[in-house]
Amino acid sequence: MRLLTxxxxxxxxxxxxxxxxxxxxxxxxxxxxxxxxxxxxxxxxFWMLADAAAVDYGPTEHFEVVYHLYSDRHPAWLRVRAKVxxxxxxxxxxxPLWEGAMFHEREMYDMMGIVFEGNxxxxxxxxxxxxxxxxxxxxxxxxxxxxxxxxxxxxxLERPETWDLTRFxxxxxxxxxxxxxxxxxxxxxxxxxxxxxPEPSTVxxxxxxxxxxxxx
Amino acid sequence: xxxxxxxxxxVRDPIDLDAAEEARLRTAxxxxxxxxxxxxxxxxxxxxxxxxxxxxxxxxxxxxxTLGEGEMLVNMGPQHPSTHGVMRLVLxxxxxxxTDLDVVLGYLHRGIEKLSENATYTTVLTYVDPMDYMSAMxxxxxxxxxxxxxxxxxxxxxxxxxxxxxxxxxxxxxxxLMMGFLALDIGALTPIxxxxxxxxxxxxxxxxxxxxxxxxxxxxxxxxxxxxxxxFLSRLGAWHAKELRNVKDNEALLTGNEIFRARTRKMGVIxxxxxxxxxxxxxxxxxxxxxxxxxxxxxxxxxxxxxFTPIVQEHGDVYDRYLQRIAEIKQSMHLIEQIMDKMPHGxxxxxxxxxxxxxxxxxxxxxxxPRGLYSVYAISDGGPTPYRFRMRDPSFVSLQVMPVLMPxxxxxxxxxxxxxxxxxxxxxxx
Amino acid sequence: xxxxLLLGIGRFVLATTLILLLTVPTAxxxxxxxxxxxxxxxxxxxxxxxxxxxxxxxxxxGFKVLAKEDQIPDKADRATFTIxxxxxxxxxxxxxxxxxxxxxxxxxDFNIGIVYFFAIIGLSVVGLLVAGWASYNKYSLLGGLRSxxxxxxxxxxxxxxxxxxxxxxxxxxxxxxxxxxxDHGWLFIWQFVGWGIFYIASLAEINRTPFDMVEADSEIVxxxxxxxxxxxxGFFFFAEYVSLFIMSAIMTSLFFGGWxxxxxxxxxxxxxxGTLYGIFWFFLKTYLFVFAAIWMRATLPRVRxxxxxxxxxxxxxxxxxxNLFVTAIAVVWLNL
Numbered sequence: 001m002r003l004l005t006x007x008x009x010x011x012x013x014x015x016x017x018x019x020x021x022x023x024x025x026x027x028x029x030x031x032x033x034x035x036x037x038x039x040x041x042x043x044x045x046f047w048m049l050a051d052a053a054a055v056d057y058g059p060t061e062h063f064e065v066v067y068h069l070y071s072d073r074h075p076a077w078l079r080v081r082a083k084v085x086x087x088x089x090x091x092x093x094x095x096p097l098w099e100g101a102m103f104h105e106r107e108m109y110d111m112m113g114i115v116f117e118g119n120x121x122x123x124x125x126x127x128x129x130x131x132x133x134x135x136x137x138x139x140x141x142x143x144x145x146x147x148x149x150x151x152x153x154x155x156x157l158e159r160p161e162t163w164d165l166t167r168f169x170x171x172x173x174x175x176x177x178x179x180x181x182x183x184x185x186x187x188x189x190x191x192x193x194x195x196x197x198p199e200p201s202t203v204x205x206x207x208x209x210x211x212x213x214x215x216x
Numbered sequence: 217x218x219x220x221x222x223x224x225x226x227v228r229d230p231i232d233l234d235a236a237e238e239a240r241l242r243t244a245x246x247x248x249x250x251x252x253x254x255x256x257x258x259x260x261x262x263x264x265x266x267x268x269x270x271x272x273x274x275x276x277x278x279x280x281x282t283l284g285e286g287e288m289l290v291n292m293g294p295q296h297p298s299t300h301g302v303m304r305l306v307l308x309x310x311x312x313x314x315t316d317l318d319v320v321l322g323y324l325h326r327g328i329e330k331l332s333e334n335a336t337y338t339t340v341l342t343y344v345d346p347m348d349y350m351s352a353m354x355x356x357x358x359x360x361x362x363x364x365x366x367x368x369x370x371x372x373x374x375x376x377x378x379x380x381x382x383x384x385x386x387x388x389x390x391x392x393l394m395m396g397f398l399a400l401d402i403g404a405l406t407p408i409x410x411x412x413x414x415x416x417x418x419x420x421x422x423x424x425x426x427x428x429x430x431x432x433x434x435x436x437x438x439x440x441x442x443x444x445x446x447x448f449l450s451r452l453g454a455w456h457a458k459e460l461r462n463v464k465d466n467e468a469l470l471t472g473n474e475i476f477r478a479r480t481r482k483m484g485v486i487x488x489x490x491x492x493x494x495x496x497x498x499x500x501x502x503x504x505x506x507x508x509x510x511x512x513x514x515x516x517x518x519x520x521x522x523x524f525t526p527i528v529q530e531h532g533d534v535y536d537r538y539l540q541r542i543a544e545i546k547q548s549m550h551l552i553e554q555i556m557d558k559m560p561h562g563x564x565x566x567x568x569x570x571x572x573x574x575x576x577x578x579x580x581x582x583x584x585x586p587r588g589l590y591s592v593y594a595i596s597d598g599g600p601t602p603y604r605f606r607m608r609d610p611s612f613v614s615l616q617v618m619p620v621l622m623p624x625x626x627x628x629x630x631x632x633x634x635x636x637x638x639x640x641x642x643x644x645x646x
Numbered sequence: 647x648x649x650x651l652l653l654g655i656g657r658f659v660l661a662t663t664l665i666l667l668l669t670v671p672t673a674x675x676x677x678x679x680x681x682x683x684x685x686x687x688x689x690x691x692x693x694x695x696x697x698x699x700x701x702x703x704x705x706x707x708g709f710k711v712l713a714k715e716d717q718i719p720d721k722a723d724r725a726t727f728t729i730x731x732x733x734x735x736x737x738x739x740x741x742x743x744x745x746x747x748x749x750x751x752x753x754x755d756f757n758i759g760i761v762y763f764f765a766i767i768g769l770s771v772v773g774l775l776v777a778g779w780a781s782y783n784k785y786s787l788l789g790g791l792r793s794x795x796x797x798x799x800x801x802x803x804x805x806x807x808x809x810x811x812x813x814x815x816x817x818x819x820x821x822x823x824x825x826x827x828x829d830h831g832w833l834f835i836w837q838f839v840g841w842g843i844f845y846i847a848s849l850a851e852i853n854r855t856p857f858d859m860v861e862a863d864s865e866i867v868x869x870x871x872x873x874x875x876x877x878x879x880g881f882f883f884f885a886e887y888v889s890l891f892i893m894s895a896i897m898t899s900l901f902f903g904g905w906x907x908x909x910x911x912x913x914x915x916x917x918x919x920g921t922l923y924g925i926f927w928f929f930l931k932t933y934l935f936v937f938a939a940i941w942m943r944a945t946l947p948r949v950r951x952x953x954x955x956x957x958x959x960x961x962x963x964x965x966x967x968x969n970l971f972v973t974a975i976a977v978v979w980l981n982l
Contacts, residue, residue: 018365020514021580048508049495050582051591053606066593066606068580070513077514077580100495103616111329121276126322126645129273136330290784298864312788312951401864403855403948409688475856475947627788628865628950 023079028065028091031082035097038069038078046071046078052094052104054084054112059139062086063114067094084114093119111136280318286310290627294323298401298631301641305618305634309627317622317630319615324645332605337363337437337572340605345431348609348643350393353386353422354585355643356435358592359605361516361581363437366574366596375439375564376517381555382422382434383583384548388459389415390586391499391541391548394638395466398538401631402479407466414462417455424448437572439565452556456549463545470538480535484621484633487532494620495613498588500637503540504532510584522554534636541638571600587611587638607646611639661753665742669735669888670708676887677704679933680940687944711880719782719873726780731874731881733773738885738892741766745895746820748905748924759820760812763896764805767851770885771797774860777882778870789869792951793853793860799958800850800857806966807843810973811836811900824904834901839969841901843962848897850954852889855943859951894935895928902931 016023026034038046046069055064063084068077084091093116094101105116106125113134116122124131133140283289290307293299302323308316328347332340340363344355357379364370371379389411396411419429424447426434434441470476486496491504501508509526511519527543529536574596582591588610597603614637621633678693681703685692693700718727744759746752756762771794778790811833812818815826827833834841850857861869871882898904905924949957 018579047492048497050589051580051593051606051608053593053608055595055604055606068582068591068593072513075514077582079578079580098495099493099620100613100616103613121274123273123277124322126325128322135327140330288784290788297867312792399947403858403862403864404946405684406688406944409690413689469945470947473947475949478953479947479950626950626952628859628862628948631864 017076020075021077021079022074023081025081025083028082028084031065031067031080032092032094032097035067035069035080035094038080039097043073044071045073049094049098049101050077052101052108054108054114054136056086056112056136056138059086063089063112065091065108065114089114090117091115092117093122095119110134113137277318280306280308280316283308284310284315287315292630293320298635299641300397300634300639301644303639303641303644305630307622307627307630312626312628314622314625314627314630317619319618321612321615321645324641326646328646329605329607332602334601336600337367337574337602338570340602341435341437342431342433344607345433346642347607347646348585348587348590348611348640349430350390350640351386351586352430352432353383353434354583354590356432357383358581358583358585358590358607359594360435360437361583362579362592362594363572363574363602365579365581366577366594367437367568367572368574369438369566369568370517371439372563372566373518373560374443374562375566377555377559378425378440378444378564379435380518380522381444381552381559382425382432382440384551384555385418385422387586388545388548388552389418391545392463392466394541394586394635395470395538397638398480398534398632398635399466399470399476401635402476404469404476407469410462410466410469414459417451417458421448421451421455424451436565436568438568439563441565443564452552456552459549460546463542467542471542477535479629479632480538480636481533482531483534483629484625484636485531485533486617486621490617490620491532494616496588496617497610497613498584498586499540499544500537500614500617501588502526503529503537505530510582510589514582516581516583518555518558521558522551524551534632537636537638573598573600582608585610587640587643588614609643609646611637612644612646615639615644658754662743665753666739669739669742669884672891673884673887674704674708676891676936677707677883679936680887680943683937683940684944687941708880708884711883712877714876716876716878717873721782722873723780723782726776727873728878730773730777730780730870731878731885733776734770735773735881735885735888737766737768737770737773738888741892742888744820745892746824746899746904747928748921749821750921752821755821756819758818760808760818760823760900764801764808767889767892768797768801770889774870777874781870781873783873785866785868785872786870788866789860789872792866793870795951796853796857796859796954796958797851799955800847800962803843803958803962803966804847804851806963806970807840807847808900810840810966810969813970813973813977820899820904824899824906827903828906832901832903832906837901837969837973839965840973841897843966843969844897844901847958847962848893849939849942850958852893853886854890854939856946856949857954858948859954862948890936890939891932894932894939897935898928898931904928 024034038044048070049067050070051066051068053066055066057064063086065082065084067080067082069080070077082091089112091114093105095105095116095118102119102121103125105119106121106123108114109116109119109122110124110126111134123129127135281289287308287310290309291304292307293304294302299305304320304323306318306320307314326346328343332343335343341356341359344359345352347355360371360379392411392414393408396408399407422432422434423429425442425444426432427442486494486500486504488505490496491501491506496504497508505528507526507528509524510516512524512526524547527540527547529540529543576596576598578593578595580591580593582589584590589608590610591608593604593606593608594602595604617637618634622630625633678701682692682700693703696702696706718724741763743753744756744763746755774793774797775790778786778788778793781787811823814833814836815823817823817826823833830836849855853860861871866872871879874882905928907923907927
């Protein structure tokens, strides 16, 4: 832990641990530099990229790309969290460090829409290539009939700019980085999925009369 | 007569109607234009089949789908006798030699991560079951550990031992089936059926303890669903002796078989450095000589109380990956004996409320699944459902090896190498 | 018109018809045998619904393919696509003409029967190649090319391995060859190496495991048969199993004394009884080899294309040549 603060200076203020995880936070631009230090430094020696995942903290907040690293020398997992701007979600790729990050980054791009700059093969991996939306963002709604609707995935419902974001006001202060006590009560935070459904009248494109009259 | 002209009295093929548009798109994208009026007769353009009908999105895609002299693309899957589920491999071949390969995923994508954001912590454990359907117990293990860490409880010791027991049983049949699938993809019919006989016995055993044969739904946050019962124990006792004989049968069919060795040795070699770089984990990584096993590298209970050393092989070829599976079956049998010896008495379920609302926070839990490091990263916002639920599936990451390994091998080796990596598409596509 | 000529033509027509009809039950029996034997080796039950203990499963399969829709892919070459199964099947059926089932029970007793056999059995490669090319399918094309490479390569050691036996016996006629074996002992004792080469090469020639590269289902789906359905596929299927029977029968005649009993029968049987006795031994030996081939299919993995070709040219061909030379020298010097 001392090593971490020595070698990766900016983490000093953000170091956090629990029983088997050490956590540091960095800025998106420095991802490659920090991870290279962590991997190549002889005392740190985090040789394995255990996981790379993206987290969406809601439409009014930011994205986060989370890397989990493993080293034989240290008993704990190292979690590296990089904050990514939601309006312009860009972060440098780490495929030069670990080629195996390729599928992770493609998945994050596919699901969250985070662009990894410099990744040579940033294609969609799960969804079809002509898919427009990013299904794992928090503001991607799951209407009951999404799978049945003729334009599932590209209808305006799933485009954030058409939404009334006040709906998500309750999610605003949700930031696990902030002190735990600062969060509002649990029930207020997570809206019931059914409550997030827009009124049928807001459905504009792609849903025909036949769809509306179909028994639910 | 050209390919685009309709035959007399036949309905015009709608694909032909778009040929002009396709050719325009291809030319714009700098790809080989599909001929509209072909000079070479009806068979001209045969080698352009399966090039995507849109401009390439990345450099890599452009390179992959641009054909050189004498090359053609062969689609393996999603419907193919041996693609281990609905997976598609696009092979670029020159005669029978593969020059490049693209892995196309998503045919089984169910969005389990997204579904889990709308499910309570207990129901998430049922959603992850069908992920890696060969090792449903492992799928439940990591989320259960992560949620316990979030909630700040620990399963009682007996529950931990029962967990390890069912998980090792699951590993035995998963590895047994992998041997069978490898043999099947190389052309031997019998080992897979022996593998399934073994699987059936284990699965009946697990059904006796959990109530279900395939998607067990056995783990709970804070313990397991039921204690071991008489039927389970009697089946376990009868099975234990038979299992090693079963493995021996398969070994007799394959390990020393000259054809099998010729097909698998020095084939699809993953070097140490390559394996680490590509994120390969589990038996495939250990077959390359890296002694990384989550059970010993970052032990989760009760593995710190069990005698356990990771097994490694030297060469990292298909044959070594096969041997690694056999060695791990024997190791698991040994672990099961230890677990049965050391199993303490006590409750199997900690006191937890029906709907769990952990404090806001995050937890990371990783376990060793039969395919490698399977980890879960869960974020709680204080509500009854996880705010974010992320699963890292080992076979998803391992599949990246294919484009690196394949160039230079034959089509026939594609399936052998893929079977040796043992990907399960339910897990890959989540 | 000469009465004898007419009789000859009549006999020929009758014999060919019988042979053609014989292919159907033969294929059914071999397929049924394969279903049951492999099931037993896999510790499965196998077919057990149609007829007593599933005896008519393969027959029902045969009628099923008759009733199925015959599909021809849009872009396939219709003429060649249609004719390919017929070519493969006829190659198999025609080679059955020279099989000596028993004394007198041979459809056409040519004096160059062995040459005829190898000429005809080699024709099936044309059918497979045509099927692969005409299907407009990459798997089919790969399978067709594999079959061409494999069968042409293995034809050479296959034929050369028999030449040793022919030199030794001094005849190309199947009946005379068997008579020679009656007097001198079975040929596999004299021509052990030749028999080994013949056995391996014949498995490759009829695309049986471990040499079933042509229709390697885990690699190229079903090879040249991928696009076929209904009775066209049925013809391929029939031809495959009939060829298995034929190769076993030819091996029996060439190396294992054909209709001869393994020990001299006390009283020489003749006439109808002798024919029955010969047929019994002939079929017993033939189905033993069929069984061995099925056994191998249940046990062995498949070899790879390059290993297969390497074996033909680097191992079997030199071995067959050496065998031929040694035999020839022995025949000339020792006046065998």
